Amino acid sequence: MKHFFLSLVLLTAPALCLAGSTAAPRLIDTDGPTQGIQTLAVQELWRVGGLDDDLIFGRITDVKMHPDGCVYILDNQLCQVVVVSPEGEHLRNLSREGDGPGELRQPMGLVFLADDVLGVGLGFPAKLVTLGLDGTPIATHYPVGAPAEGNVAVMISLHFQDGVLAASGGSIVFAPVGESHTDRFLSVGDASFGKFHRILLRQTPIDPAGLQFVEADQYYFDRSWTLGPQGRIYAPMMRAAYEISELDTAGNLVRVFGRKYTPRKRTGAEKELISPVINTGTNDRSQWKIEDHDDCISRIMVDPADGSVWVLTPHGHEDQPDGILETWDVFSPTGEYLRQVAVPLGHEMVEGTCFLMGQDRMVVIRGNQSPRGDGEVEDEAEAEPLEVICYAIR
Numbered sequence: 001m002k003h004f005f006l007s008l009v010l011l012t013a014p015a016l017c018l019a020g021s022t023a024a025p026r027l028i029d030t031d032g033p034t035q036g037i038q039t040l041a042v043q044e045l046w047r048v049g050g051l052d053d054d055l056i057f058g059r060i061t062d063v064k065m066h067p068d069g070c071v072y073i074l075d076n077q078l079c080q081v082v083v084v085s086p087e088g089e090h091l092r093n094l095s096r097e098g099d100g101p102g103e104l105r106q107p108m109g110l111v112f113l114a115d116d117v118l119g120v121g122l123g124f125p126a127k128l129v130t131l132g133l134d135g136t137p138i139a140t141h142y143p144v145g146a147p148a149e150g151n152v153a154v155m156i157s158l159h160f161q162d163g164v165l166a167a168s169g170g171s172i173v174f175a176p177v178g179e180s181h182t183d184r185f186l187s188v189g190d191a192s193f194g195k196f197h198r199i200l201l202r203q204t205p206i207d208p209a210g211l212q213f214v215e216a217d218q219y220y221f222d223r224s225w226t227l228g229p230q231g232r233i234y235a236p237m238m239r240a241a242y243e244i245s246e247l248d249t250a251g252n253l254v255r256v257f258g259r260k261y262t263p264r265k266r267t268g269a270e271k272e273l274i275s276p277v278i279n280t281g282t283n284d285r286s287q288w289k290i291e292d293h294d295d296c297i298s299r300i301m302v303d304p305a306d307g308s309v310w311v312l313t314p315h316g317h318e319d320q321p322d323g324i325l326e327t328w329d330v331f332s333p334t335g336e337y338l339r340q341v342a343v344p345l346g347h348e349m350v351e352g353t354c355f356l357m358g359q360d361r362m363v364v365i366r367g368n369q370s371p372r373g374d375g376e377v378e379d380e381a382e383a384e385p386l387e388v389i390c391y392a393i394r
Contacts, residue, residue, distance in 0.1 A: 046088020164231025
């Protein structure tokens with residue numbers, strides 16, 4: 001099951017307005033991948049964490065590889081960045097929990113803004129803390145709006161690619177009774193931290209009592225979008241359609257691509273796990289409307305090697321045969337459905353997910369970081385420790 005660390009309650013969600021949408025080409029595949037299903041060939045290089053290692057992880061929210069081959073692992077629970085060498089040696093931990101220079105609370109994403117500058121996105125209050133690779137604090141920036149400008153904002157996710165820095169976020173606008181609302185947006189700028197502009201805006205009223213929660217209306221692509229070459233934005237704009245919108249940094253629609261897809265039906269126990277993370281009033285679910293099916297798209301990532309777009313669905317994550325961790329759909333940079341790629345690591349993993357790192361590397365987070373699909377939350381004393389495994393893609 002997907003796990004959201006921070007979200008906003010949205011009650012009615014008008015469709016997002018996309019510039020240039022009438023002229024943009026659409027490529028929705030109905031025939032299946034032209035290259036069929038392929039099993040990824042991988043070779044383990046190293047692993048850290050787990051039962052037999054002194055290195056302990058709390059909750060991992062992001063992983064990035066530096067050009068020198070070192071892997072940086074963001075621990076949301078322990079509020080630190082763990083650095084591992086290309087050979088798998090634990091080199092150091094960066095930062096710690098706190099509110100001082102370079103310290104972290106609710107860290108949710110990593111970006112390399114330069115070869116010697118690491119950015120760590122914090123959920124609330126939304127800000128980007130920059131560090132040297134030795135952990136030396138550099139500065140604090142506000143891509144989704146500074147508190148001094150009246151923002152009460154959260155940052156859900158962020159990416160940096162080819163000079164473009166973008167973050168998804170939301171803010172609560174307090175107004176007279178009946179007029180308070182949330183603003184959802186993608187904030188786009190660059191590593192100079194000059195002026196950021198907001199695109200893909202969605203404004204929704206907020207229920208102060210928290211009695212109303214309509215899952216479908218609160219949809220936003222918080223953790224499923226990504227950036228590609230030249231800072232192109234890839235985002236699933238609708239929860240009930242397997243369609244990916246490719247946009248430029250101004251929010252202009254370049255193309256839409258996807259495939260025929262049947263949404264995954266949830267069990268009753270899985271539906272019970274769906275709730276607003278921030279609840280303004282009550283846990284009374286009697287007026288909540290939870291969808292019977294998962295979102296169509298869980299995650300998107302772009303292969304740094306060739307610009308291909310990899311898409312993970314709930315079926316591809318949850319409903320896999322023995323021996324397969326996940327199965328991803330792979331599209332060309334122009335939207336052709338090329339193949340499905342099965343990641344063959346399931347024999348040793350009950351739960352996990354993978355990240356393309358570039359340099360023919362894949363990193364897998366092994367372990368369960370969210371409530372189980374059967375509705376029971378694992379006892380922390382019994383849960384197997386998280387493990388980070390690096391593979392070479394052959």
